[in-house]
Amino acid sequence: MRDRQHGTYVKYKLDACRCYPCCFADSQYRANRRRAIAYGTWQPYVDAEPVRQHVRTLMDFGIGWKRVAALADVPTGVLTKLLYGHPQRGMAPSKQVRPKNAIALLAIQPTLDNLGSAVSVDATGTRRRLQALVAGGWPQAQLAARLAMQPGNFGSIIKRPQVIVRTVRLVHGLYDELWRVDPREHGVDNQAYSRARNHASDRGWAPVGAWDDDRLDDPDAFPDWTGLCGTPEGSAAHYRHKIPCCGPCRTARATARRAQPTSKAAA
Structure with a gap:
């Protein structure tokens, strides 16, 4: 059983918890559902494609789909259907997902903290x-x-x-x-x-x-040894501080020198 938080409809539904907070959450969910249906605003599913692309981006970053499921507290079956469907049963990947699952999955970001320690x-x-x-x-x-x-x-x-x-x-x-x-x-x-x-x-x-x-x-970043590195003035700053000239400063100095004859000719 997942260690889900009490006082939620998910805990009531999936873990069959019947504590007072979970029963209250279930009653609220059902009341809100009836109200939304009555007003024509009930939206049990949303488009799965943006969610699927986001999960694939996370996977390309190095976060496996099972870890994505764990981080979002979404059942692994949801991710399996979202990404692969069920080929043995001829089922294509999901076209729709529940809003709460979409929100949870889209909230996971490709950050170092979310990567597994052995990646x-x-x-x-x-x-x-x-x-x-x-x-x-x-x-x-x-x-x-x-x-x-x-x-x-x-x-x-x-x-x-x-x-x-x-x-x-x-x-x-x-x-x-x-x-x-x-x-x-x-x-x-x-x-x-x-x-x-x-x-x-x-x-x-x-x-x-x-x-x-x-x-x-x-x-693509380079160290700024002098405060002017990567600029035409950088090489002179290296000389003043007695620091060996870095690559970006050598490149900037060479570029400036090549531009000088052109500037004089234009003048």
């Missing part, structure tokens, strides 16, 4: 968060210990293109905990601190301050 996802944000912490002076061995990982496994996360959701959540939590923390105030000696920062610098790993929080997970 593989893009590792861009995970990789950038770990690299930023190393750039801030956190030794990889200490970060691995905080994630309950072996150092070898930790090192591969920084390089691999995909990770499972469980790892993403762990790294998000670690980053939120440590991104403003000075490692030297939490047991990291000066030598290990400098070694971690040099390791990150040699590999061009961006520090925390180079990323906007809302761009960390965007594969």
